[in-house]
Amino acid sequence: MAKGSALNSLMKHRKRLDDVTMREQFAIDPNRFQRYSATGAGILLDYSKNRIDGDVMSALFDLARAAGVEERRDQMCEGEHINITEDRAVMHMALRYQGDKPVPVDGKDVMPDVRAVLKAIENYTNAIRSGEIRGHGGAQFTDIVNIGIGGSDLGPAMVTLALEPYTRADLRAHYVSNVDGAHIHDVLKRLDPKKTLFIVASKTFTTDETMTNANSARDWIADTLGEEAVPNHFAAVSTNIPACAKFGIREDRIFGFWDWVGGRYSVWSAIGLPIALAVGYDNFAKFLQGADAMDRHFLSAPLEDNLPVIMAVLGVWYRNAWGFSTHAVLPYDQRLSRFAAYLQQQDMESNGKSVTLSGKSVGWSTGPIVWGEPGTNGQHAFYQLIHQGTDVIPCDFLIAAKPHESLPPHHDKLVANVLAQSEALMLGKTKVEVVEELKAQGLSKARIKELTPHKMFPGNRPSNTLFYEKLTPETLGSLVALYEHKVFTQGVIWNINSYDQWGVELGKQLAKALLPKVEGKQSGEGHDSSTQGLLAYYLANK
Ligand code: F6P
Numbered sequence: 141m142a143k144g145s146a147l148n149s150l151m152k153h154r155k156r157l158d159d160v161t162m163r164e165q166f167a168i169d170p171n172r173f174q175r176y177s178a179t180g181a182g183i184l185l186d187y188s189k190n191r192i193d194g195d196v197m198s199a200l201f202d203l204a205r206a207a208g209v210e211e212r213r214d215q216m217c218e219g220e221h222i223n224i225t226e227d228r229a230v231m232h233m234a235l236r237y238q239g240d241k242p243v244p245v246d247g248k249d250v251m252p253d254v255r256a257v258l259k260a261i262e263n264y265t266n267a268i269r270s271g272e273i274r275g276h277g278g279a280q281f282t283d284i285v286n287i288g289i290g291g292s293d294l295g296p297a298m299v300t301l302a303l304e305p306y307t308r309a310d311l312r313a314h315y316v317s318n319v320d321g322a323h324i325h326d327v328l329k330r331l332d333p334k335k336t337l338f339i340v341a342s343k344t345f346t347t348d349e350t351m352t353n354a355n356s357a358r359d360w361i362a363d364t365l366g367e368e369a370v371p372n373h374f375a376a377v378s379t380n381i382p383a384c385a386k387f388g389i390r391e392d393r394i395f396g397f398w399d400w401v402g403g404r405y406s407v408w409s410a411i412g413l414p415i416a417l418a419v420g421y422d423n424f425a426k427f428l429q430g431a432d433a434m435d436r437h438f439l440s441a442p443l444e445d446n447l448p449v450i451m452a453v454l455g456v457w458y459r460n461a462w463g464f465s466t467h468a469v470l471p472y473d474q475r476l477s478r479f480a481a482y483l484q485q486q487d488m489e490s491n492g493k494s495v496t497l498s499g500k501s502v503g504w505s506t507g508p509i510v511w512g513e514p515g516t517n518g519q520h521a522f523y524q525l526i527h528q529g530t531d532v533i534p535c536d537f538l539i540a541a542k543p544h545e546s547l548p549p550h551h552d553k554l555v556a557n558v559l560a561q562s563e564a565l566m567l568g569k570t571k572v573e574v575v576e577e578l579k580a581q582g583l584s585k586a587r588i589k590e591l592t593p594h595k596m597f598p599g600n601r602p603s604n605t606l607f608y609e610k611l612t613p614e615t616l617g618s619l620v621a622l623y624e625h626k627v628f629t630q631g632v633i634w635n636i637n638s639y640d641q642w643g644v645e646l647g648k649q650l651a652k653a654l655l656p657k658v659e660g661k662q663s664g665e666g667h668d669s670s671t672q673g674l675l676a677y678y679l680a681n682k
Pocket of ligand 1: 289290291292341342343344345346347350403404489641644
């Protein structure tokens with residue numbers, strides 16, 4: 141984004157629309173939905189309930205073109221090291237590529253390796269699910285515990301929940317991520333070690349939380365079944381194969397991936413192993429196919445019809461021209477209850493940056509705070525603020541046309557609610573409407589005057605609605621890839637590196653330095669008074 145001209149142009153459009161409401165725009169234009177909706181990879185995006193008109197959208201697409209979104213997209217596909225600070229290619233699309241062309245990274249076609257790992261996952265998954273591979277004492281596995289954090293946890297955990305209808309009751313997946321011992325303790329207390337398989341998932345295989353949990357799991361198996369049982373109860377997923385072997389994982393149970401896959405983009409890699417175990421390899425393959433369908437849409441559709449690009453430029457519009465700082469993701473799908481948490485890492489770890497590619501301070505706002513919970517639960521919690529609070533929060537609503545279960549009238553009610561929310565946010569409720577309503581209830585003039593301001597809704601609050609036929613593995617793959625490409629596009633427009641995450645390092649470094657002091661092995665001197673005070677409290681009370 142070139143600070144002066146691009147921002148100025150957006151601000152001019154914003155001023156022009158300051159006094160125009162969507163309510164008026166819908167009244168004037170009966171084709172607004174047709175004009176501002178698009179489809180790709182089986183997903184319908186209705187973006188008509190946004191503060192936009194044709195000129196705004198043209199300016200936003202011009203901005204994306206001028207920022208080089210198309211060129212950057214090509215560079216990413218060609219394996220250029222667009223992750224400049226880590227000097228790496230960004231090739232997660234290769235993990236789900238369904239075509240037969242070579243995909244070169246650093247001069248080597250990566251597809252044979254990608255397919256070999258997928259084959260190994262398929263074989264291992266089938267062998268666990270059929271009972272061919274069993275625990276040390278010969279019992280069939282009933283519980284899989286994935287130990288990982290960040291990208292090595294959030295993706296598989298979110299997908300396993302989302303694809304619950306495809307899981308088997310006799311093979312359950314659990315996820316342990318937090319270094320808080322409560323997490324592993326509470327998961328293991330219900331499990332039988334003889335029937336439990338652990339997957340240690342870590343790109344680096346050095347992440348402290350994961351290694352601490354992995355060691356506790358290892359002790360649990362060794363203490364209950366004997367040291368010799370360990371190799372039969374562990375598998376690993378990592379780019380660091382020697383470290384996996386050192387931990388004691390059998391060579392044929394180590395599933396690799398590569399440094400051109402970022403942690404938060406790794407759900408398509410062997411990091412998806414617990415998904416394949418939980419829902420079967422064929423369904424995992426369909427998840428990859430759905431993502432590939434969205435990739436093809438992203439790579440080929442003109443920017444004006446391109447779902448990820450449309451969502452990206454709308455996000456830029458709100459962030460940079462209107463100053464809206466948060467973005468809510470509100471799936472009307474209970475099984476997408478971890479979707480917002482997953483997107484928090486995908487979006488905020490990618491675009492939570494404040495220097496440009498050349499290391500200068502950005503002169504504009506970058507990634508928003510992403511948050512959300514499934515509807516209708518959110519309606520009874522935080523929607524009050526979305527409707528009547530002082531902040532405007534652009535929302536994405538997600539909803540399937542068909543539920544997995546036949547439980548009328550649940551789904552019709554769910555759909556009525558999601559449609560009502562976006563309509564209510566857009567329309568609001570005017571003073572005249574409130575007064576009419578209160579008069580009809582027979583309230584006194586004085587009471588009407590008192591209540592009216594409380595019952596008015598400002599409206600003109602923006603939202604997208606993503607509609608899809610059913611939450612299948614394919615649809616979920618397409619949805620996740622849609623958001624990945626949205627984040628990519630925004631990163632290009634903001635001229636930042638969406639693929640590094642230096643911001644998590646400082647806390648890690650300080651925690652390492654503090655550990656011996658927390659353990660009481662070193663004095664806490666030299667820290668600020670707050671840290672020293674908290675340390676003293678801990679040591680006195682532990
Ligand atoms: O939070 C930082 C981070 O590096 C994430 O990007 C990554 O997903 C997570 O830690 C876990 O890393 P690893 O898979 O190497 O254990």
